[in-house]
Every structure is written in structure tokens, then in C-alpha cells.
Amino acid sequence: xxxxxxxxxxxxxxxxxxxxxxxxxxxxxxxxxxxxxxxxxxxxxxxxxxxxxxxxxxxxxxxxxxxxxxxxxxxxxxxxxxxxxxxxxxxxxxxxxxxxxxxxxxxxxxxxxxxxxxxxxxxxxxxxxxxxxxxxxxxxxxxxxxxxxxxxxxxxxxxxxxxxxxxxxxxxxxxxxxxxxxxxxxxxxxxxxxxxxxxxxxxxxxxxxxxxxxxxxxxxxxxxxxxxxxxxxxxxxxxxxxxxxxxxxxxxxxxxxxxxxxxxxxxxxxxxxxxxxxxxxxxxxxxxxxxxxxxxxxxxxxxxxxxxxxxxxxxxxxxxxxxxxxxxxxxxxxxxxxxxxxxxxxxxxxxxxxxxxxxxxxxxxxxxxxxxxxxxxxxxxxxxxxxxxxxxxxxxxxxxxxxxxxxxxxxxxxxxxxxxxxxxxxxxxxxxxxxxxxxxxxxxxxxxxxxxxxxxxxxxxxxxxxxxxxxxxxxxxxxxxxxxxxxxxxxxxxxxxxxxxxxxxxxxxxxxxxxxxxxxxxxxxxxxxxxxxxxxxxxxxxxxxxxxxxxxxxxxxxxxxxxxxxxxxxxxxxxx
Amino acid sequence: xxxxxxxxxxxxxxxxxxxxxxxxxxxxxxxxxxxxxxxxxxxxxxxxxxxxxxxxxxxxxxxxxxxxxxxxxxxxxxxxxxxxxxxxxxxxxxxxxxxxxxxxxxxxxxxxxxxxxxxxxxxxxxxxxxxxxxxxxxxxxxxxxxxxxxxxxxxxxxxxxxxxxxxxxxxxxxxxxxxxxxxxxxxxxxxxxxxxxxxxxxxxxxxxxxxxxxxxxxxxxxxxxxxxxxxx
Numbered sequence: 001x002x003x004x005x006x007x008x009x010x011x012x013x014x015x016x017x018x019x020x021x022x023x024x025x026x027x028x029x030x031x032x033x034x035x036x037x038x039x040x041x042x043x044x045x046x047x048x049x050x051x052x053x054x055x056x057x058x059x060x061x062x063x064x065x066x067x068x069x070x071x072x073x074x075x076x077x078x079x080x081x082x083x084x085x086x087x088x089x090x091x092x093x094x095x096x097x098x099x100x101x102x103x104x105x106x107x108x109x110x111x112x113x114x115x116x117x118x119x120x121x122x123x124x125x126x127x128x129x130x131x132x133x134x135x136x137x138x139x140x141x142x143x144x145x146x147x148x149x150x151x152x153x154x155x156x157x158x159x160x161x162x163x164x165x166x167x168x169x170x171x172x173x174x175x176x177x178x179x180x181x182x183x184x185x186x187x188x189x190x191x192x193x194x195x196x197x198x199x200x201x202x203x204x205x206x207x208x209x210x211x212x213x214x215x216x217x218x219x220x221x222x223x224x225x226x227x228x229x230x231x232x233x234x235x236x237x238x239x240x241x242x243x244x245x246x247x248x249x250x251x252x253x254x255x256x257x258x259x260x261x262x263x264x265x266x267x268x269x270x271x272x273x274x275x276x277x278x279x280x281x282x283x284x285x286x287x288x289x290x291x292x293x294x295x296x297x298x299x300x301x302x303x304x305x306x307x308x309x310x311x312x313x314x315x316x317x318x319x320x321x322x323x324x325x326x327x328x329x330x331x332x333x334x335x336x337x338x339x340x341x342x343x344x345x346x347x348x349x350x351x352x353x354x355x356x357x358x359x360x361x362x363x364x365x366x367x368x369x370x371x372x373x374x375x376x377x378x379x380x381x382x383x384x385x386x387x388x389x390x391x392x393x394x395x396x397x398x399x400x401x402x403x404x405x406x407x408x409x410x411x412x413x414x415x416x417x418x419x420x421x422x423x424x425x426x427x428x429x430x431x432x433x434x435x436x437x438x439x440x441x442x443x444x445x446x447x448x449x450x451x452x453x454x455x456x457x458x459x460x461x462x463x464x465x466x467x468x469x470x471x472x473x474x475x476x477x478x479x480x481x482x483x484x485x486x487x488x489x490x491x492x493x494x495x496x497x498x499x500x501x502x503x504x505x506x507x508x509x510x511x512x513x514x515x516x517x518x519x520x521x522x523x524x525x526x527x528x529x530x531x532x533x534x535x536x537x538x539x540x541x542x543x544x545x546x547x548x549x550x551x552x553x554x555x556x557x558x559x560x561x562x563x564x565x566x567x568x569x570x571x572x573x574x575x576x
Numbered sequence: 577x578x579x580x581x582x583x584x585x586x587x588x589x590x591x592x593x594x595x596x597x598x599x600x601x602x603x604x605x606x607x608x609x610x611x612x613x614x615x616x617x618x619x620x621x622x623x624x625x626x627x628x629x630x631x632x633x634x635x636x637x638x639x640x641x642x643x644x645x646x647x648x649x650x651x652x653x654x655x656x657x658x659x660x661x662x663x664x665x666x667x668x669x670x671x672x673x674x675x676x677x678x679x680x681x682x683x684x685x686x687x688x689x690x691x692x693x694x695x696x697x698x699x700x701x702x703x704x705x706x707x708x709x710x711x712x713x714x715x716x717x718x719x720x721x722x723x724x725x726x727x728x729x730x731x732x733x734x735x736x737x738x739x740x741x742x743x744x745x746x747x748x749x750x751x752x753x754x755x756x757x758x759x760x761x762x763x764x765x766x767x768x769x770x771x772x773x774x775x776x777x778x779x780x781x782x783x784x785x786x787x788x789x790x791x792x793x794x795x796x797x798x799x800x801x802x803x804x805x806x807x808x
Contacts (some may be wrong), residue, residue: 010794036629036635036637036717037637037683037722039722040635040636040637041635042630042635044630044634044635044721045630045632045634094702094703097704098670098698098703098704099692100751100754102711102715102718103711104711105706106708107708109707109708110702111703111705118593135715140634144718148691148693149692183678212629212630213628213630214629214636220798246632248631248632322633329634331633331651331653332606332608332653333606446618446619446622448618451618460666485631492622492623492625494589494590494623495589496587496588496672496673497625497673498625499625500617500622546602
């Protein structure tokens with residue numbers, strides 16, 4: 001065993017984790033643990049932009065951004081958190097610029113801004129230019145810039161350490177993590193006063209996803225097993241424009257710059273559903289529009305996809321503002337977007353749910369907002385909740401810089417006064433048993449077979465639309481996958497860089513996530529945002545203007561509700 | 577179609593030296609090499625080891641030698657490679673296992689050129705101004721994903737472990753030519769040493785290897801010119 005002690009440890013080196021680390025660097029003894037190298041984190045895949053009401057190209061106000069965020073989230077957003085998000089977005093974007101992020105510029109030299117889905121002027125009147133961007137590689141620039149700052153501030157990076165466990169004291173304080181060092185196969189105990197989970201999402205639960213292979217929900221599944229609740233897991237966003245069959249993301253910026261969705265008849269169908277915003281309606285809605293077109297036989301050649309048409313845009317604009325995404329269409333589909341429409345389908349993209357936190361990034365354990373001392377989370381892993389039932393495009397990047405920063409600052413003040421809590425007597429007990437089980441079991445089920453069964457049923461039964469029948473079918477399959485997982489066996493029984501082992505561990509985490517999604521979706525008998533129940537098609541504010549909480553207990557999953565914080569914007573019907 | 581992947585395998589716990597092992601996989605012509613590797617790992621041989629994450633060419637995890645050229649396994653399709661494909665780890669760095677190489681030297685070189693904005697004049701309100709022309713000046717080198725394809729394609733890197741390598745120079749270029757940065761002098765001094773830009777022999781392997789189509793050799797030449805003429 002290898003033992004380390006820090007003031008704080010951050011798990012995950014994407015935007016939220018690095019932003020937190022930068023707040024603490026030089027002021028406390030901290031470490032950032034990642035199963036990848038930090039610049040490989042999935043923040044780097046974000047494309048279109050990061051919103052902030054800078055008003056650089058037209059009038060804008062943070063209150064408009066807040067309203068759009070609340071309405072985009074179908075009023076499930078906690079409005080105190082949306083207030084923080086929209087207000088602090090401005091300063092956060094400027095801080096990124098000061099750190100060196102190379103934003104595109106206006107002719108006057110200011111940060112340029114463009115349109116994005118669901119972002120409007122004057123509380124819904126029409127689209128507004130709010131998304132600050134760097135071509136269509138804004139996330140790449142953010143992860144690079146934050147990693148650069150981490151290097152500048154001598155952040156202690158523990159690269160290629162796989163999370164095995166999160167440790168709590170008997171009285172419920174978080175006190176450390178256990179990791180597997182890939183290079184050596186050695187298990188490490190990292191003892192700290194404060195622990196932050198910033199491990200991102202779990203899109204790999206689904207068959208078609210924009211998420212990296214690393215997006216397996218480790219950071220939320222492991223605390224979930226230790227009794228920490230997950231919130232709003234039924235809200236999983238499908239991005240309307242994934243490359244057909246591959247799921248690789250084609251940014252909403254393509255529509256922000258003028259791209260049009262067309263069905264098999266060549267019709268620009270979005271404005272039939274959303275007269276004001278059309279193709280720039282929020283993602284949950286556009287994904288449902290596509291689902292409906294396909295179901296009514298208006299997919300391309302009657303199949304399960306539609307077209308994203310950029311052929312009317314100038315080639316110069318495509319090269320300047322959408323170079324990467326058009327490159328993906330060329331590389332992977334052999335389609336030239338300057339002349340031909342790109343086949344697209346909705347792709348599993350973003351978890352609105354996750355570890356429930358307050359606006360300081362502190363993870364809470366119940367509906368009364370009881371804080372778990374020393375335990376923090378931000379970014380996609382967390383649910384603060386600024387995205388409610390459906391996240392607006394660009395708000396994920398806003399979320400991770402704003403709340404990553406707040407979590408980092410709060411952790412810094414926490415560790416100044418907190419004592420180092422004691423570790424459990426054998427901190428590696430659970431982790432070691434789990435690893436040894438997999439390393440020594442001679443034969444059994446293949447993890448890949450189980451993973452495929454899970455991904456297929458989640459895609460078929462728990463995606464853009466669901467109902468009680470489909471959810472119960474999915475539940476039965478996942479229950480079977482769970483039982484079979486107890487007998488999973490791997491081929492690689494070695495110590496060095498054992499990715500056969502880590503993939504099997506990741507599958508275990510994804511099963512937890514899938515179960516929580518299904519349980520939340522069965523519980524919520526209404527349609528709201530990304531959660532669309534065909535058997536309960538209306539939003540039900542009387543019974544369901546509430547967050548869901550799901551707990552893993554020894555007796556199975558338990559469910560609860562948590563009130564939504566409403567400050568200014570009373571729930572209204574959501575029309576675009 | 578069936579293709580044969582000839583993969584250089586090495587497990588330090590068992591092997592004295594690397595050996596090639598062949599796998600036959602059924603693939604679609606439009607599959608990525610990464611899909612074929614996954615198919616092997618998931619269905620035939622779980623011990624096959626490689627890094628991967630985003631699977632669409634932006635995270636930089638899966639650079640490897642494919643038919644003798646450095647590529648990202650997720651950005652090259654089977655139809656471009658024929659029916660027998662040879663896959664090896666990147667050259668020049670110690671192999672940890674199979675296609676996984678030790679990246680410590682790569683990141684150490686990257687860190688050595690001070691890869692962060694050096695500027696002490698952040699305005700108290702608003703952003704620093706930068707014209708679109710000044711922004712365009714260093715656009716190409718901002719695309720780097722630190723995959724190491726360029727550095728490990730460079731024959732100088734293969735023979736001189738002290739050479740800072742193309743990727744580090746690309747990232748120095750990204751700041752040297754950024755109008756907001758004030759650290760050009762420091763970085764140029766670092767690159768004007770025995771292990772710096774003058775080791776480059778303009779072989780262009782780096783440019784050919786870059787999966788982001790960065791004009792790496794051009795960037796290196798611009799840094800050399802900045803040193804020669806003492807201006808950026």
C-alpha cells in the first residue's frame with residue numbers, strides 16, 4: 001500500500017477540477033488525480049462556446065441568461081444557482097481570457113459571441129449572441145488553458161490513477177480516496193481534509209453517445225454505493241446532432257451559424273414545432289422533433305436519421321467558424337458539408353443529474369440540504385442544479401468554470417480550519433477485494449457482452465422517449481446485467497497497465513448509473529425537459545416541481561424528493 | 577471484410593522482448609482502427625493494451641504507429657489501410673506495455689518551454705483586446721492536442737533524448753506569437769540552447785504526422801527566424 005496525505009484532493013482533471021485546483025494552488029497542499037492525462041479530459045471535446053452576457057456584439061444582460069437557463073431547464077432549475085451561474089459567467093469568461101484563452105475576436109478586438117440554442121434576448125423574444133467561442137474548439141482551448149495554468153502554479157498531478165473508492169468516517173465526513181496507479185498496478189490511499197469529485201458524465205451507459213470512452217460515471221457511482229444520493233438522474237440529454245451511427249458531436253454552433261435540419265422530404269421541419277426559435281430551440285425539444293419525424297416516416301429514406309444542411313453557408317465561414325465539426329463529417333462519413341447534407345441522429349450527450357450540491361460545491365446528503373463535510377463536486381458529475389430538466393448549449397462550460405471556481409475557493413477556506421479526519425482502519429479493504437476478485441476469477445462472463453446489453457437496452461428503452469413499459473423492460477435487462485456482473489471475468493491478470501481490469505470496474509459504475517436513471521424515470525410520472533414519458537405527456541407542477549433523489553441502501557434503491565428553489569421566475573408553459 | 581492486424585505486443589511482467597501477434601477481425605471499411613482494436617480487446621484478447629478516450633481525434637490518447645506512420649487510431653479508417661495492418665507503439669519512448677509508452681519525457685519537454693501565458697497586465701475590467709489578425713497569427717499552433725505523434729516521428733528525438741521535440745516547440749510558438757504574451761524572450765532563450773530548435777533538421781516528419789494538420793515544421797522555422805532576426 002502507498003499512503004499520501006494532502007489538504008485536498010480533486011478527482012478528475014477536466015474543467016471543473018482544474019478550475020478548483022487553480023484556486024488552491026500555492027495556498028494549500030493539493031493533488032489532482034485523473035485516470036487520463038489532464039488535457040485528455042472530455043471538457044476538451046466541447047465545441048461551440050461558453051455563454052456569458054458580455055454584450056460585446058449586441059445588448060445582453062445576465063438576467064436574460066438566467067431566465068433562459070431556467071426556462072431551458074423546464075423550471076426544474078434551482079434559481080439561486082442559476083443566478084450565480086449567469087452573474088458569475090461574465091467574470092469567469094474574462095478570467096479565462098486573462099489566463100490566455102484564445103477566443104475569437106470582434107473587429108474591435110473584443111471576445112466575439114454567437115448564437116446558440118435557447119439563448120434569447122429580452123426573455124424569449126428571439127436569439128441573442130451570447131456564446132463566447134474559439135472556432136468550434138472552445139472546450140479544447142479551455143482544457144489547454146487550464147492545464148497550462150495548473151503547470152504554471154505547480155499543481156501536483158497524479159496522472160493515470162483510476163478511482164477505486166471514496167472514504168468516509170463513521171460520522172459521515174469524507175476523508176480520502178483510494179486509487180489504482182495504472183503504470184504499476186499499485187493501490188494508493190490518498191488521505192485529505194477535503195475531496196472533490198469532478199469526474200464528468202456517464203454517456204457510455206448508452207450505445208450512441210458523444211461521450212469519451214472514459215465517460216463511465218466512476219466518480220458518482222462510487223459515493224452512491226457509500227450512501228450518497230444522486231439527484232435528477234432521469235434527466236439525460238440527447239443532443240440532436242450526433243453523426244449518424246457514431247454519435248460524434250456536431251456542434252449546435254452549426255445551427256447557430258445558420259445550419260438547417262431537414263427531413264426526408266427536404267423540409268426544414270424545426271420551425272413547424274418551434275415557430276420562434278426553430279432549429280435553435282433547446283436540445284431536448286429538437287431531439288424530440290427528430291424522433292417524431294423519424295417515427296412518422298420522414299427520416300431520410302424512411303430510416304432513423306435526418307440531415308443537417310450547411311451547404312448554403314459560405315465555405316469561408318465554414319472554414320473559419322466550424323472547421324473541426326465539418327472535418328468530423330469528412331473523416332468519419334466521407335461527406336463534404338460545404339456541398340452535401342450531413343446525416344445526423346440524437347446522441348447521448350449530457351447528464352443533468354449527479355451528486356447533489358449547494359452553490360459552494362458542497363455535496364449534500366438529503367432533501368434538507370445537509371452538507372457532507374469535506375465532500376465537494378462540480379461540473380457534469382454534480383447537480384447544483386443549474387440545468388434542471390434540460391441543459392442549454394454552452395452552459396456546461398459555464399457550469400464547470402463558475403462552480404469549479406466556487407468549489408475550489410470554498411475548499412480552501414474549509415481546509416484552513418478543518419482537522420484531518422481519521423481514515424477507516426483498513427482504508428483499502430473494499431477496493432482491494434474488488435480488484436483481487438477480478439484479478440483472480442479464472443472464468444466467467446465477458447464484461448464487453450454485458451456492457452453491450454446495457455448500452456443497447458438503455459438506447460432503445462430509456463432515451464428520448466420512455467414509458468412505464470419500456471422502463472420496466474430496461475429494468476429487467478439491467479437487473480440481469482447486474483447479476484451477471486458478479487461473475488464477470490477478465491483475461492488480463494497482470495499488474496502493469498491493466499485496462500482489462502479498469503474497463504470491468506467502469507462497467508460496474510455504469511450499471512449503478514443505469515439503475516439510478518431507470519429508477520428516477522419510473523418514479524417521475526410526468527414529462528419535463530429531457531424526460532419525456534409517453535404515458536404522462538404533460539408537465540405536472542403540482543406533483544413534480546421537485547428534484548428526485550435516489551439512494552442505494554442495503555435493501556435496494558430508495559427514492560425521495562427535494563424542493564426546487566424558485567426566486568424570480570414562476571413556472572410557465574415552455575414554448576419557443 | 578476480414579482484416580489482419582499485426583500488433584507489436586510487450587508485457588514487462590512476462591516478455592523478455594516484444595513480439596508481433598496477429599489477429600483477424602471482421603470490420604466495416606468505415607470503421608476506425610480504434611474500433612478494430614476494441615473488437616480484439618472486447619471479444620478476443622482482453623490483455624491487448626492501448627490508451628484511448630474520446631475516439632474522434634481530439635483528446636490525443638491513441639497515437640500509435642500504423643503501417644509505419646504515426647496516426648491516431650481513432651482518426652484513420654480501415655478503408656485507407658489495406659487488409660494487413662501493422663500496429664506498433666510510438667518510437668523513442670520506453671514501452672510500458674503493448675501500445676502504451678511512457679509519456680513522462682514528452683510532458684517534461686512540454687513543461688520546459690513555459691506553456692502558459694506570461695503577462696502581468698490583465699485589465700481590471702473587461703478582456704485584453706486582440707485584433708482578429710493578431711489572433712490569427714498563432715491560430716494553427718493552438719490546435720495541438722499533445723498526442724506526441726510529431727515528436728515521436730522525429731528522427732532527432734529518436735537519437736537525442738535531450739531534444740525538446742516538435743510538440744514543445746509548437747506550444748512555445750503558440751505563446752511566442754500571441755500578441756498578449758510577454759514571455760517570448762524567456763522561451764526563445766530556452767529554445768536557443770543545445771536541446772532547442774537548432775537540433776531540428778527540417779525533415780518534415782512532424783508535419784506529416786500531425787493528426788491536427790498543424791504545419792509543425794513551419795512553426796519551428798518561425799521560431800528559428802525569431803531567434804535569428806530577434807523579432808516576432
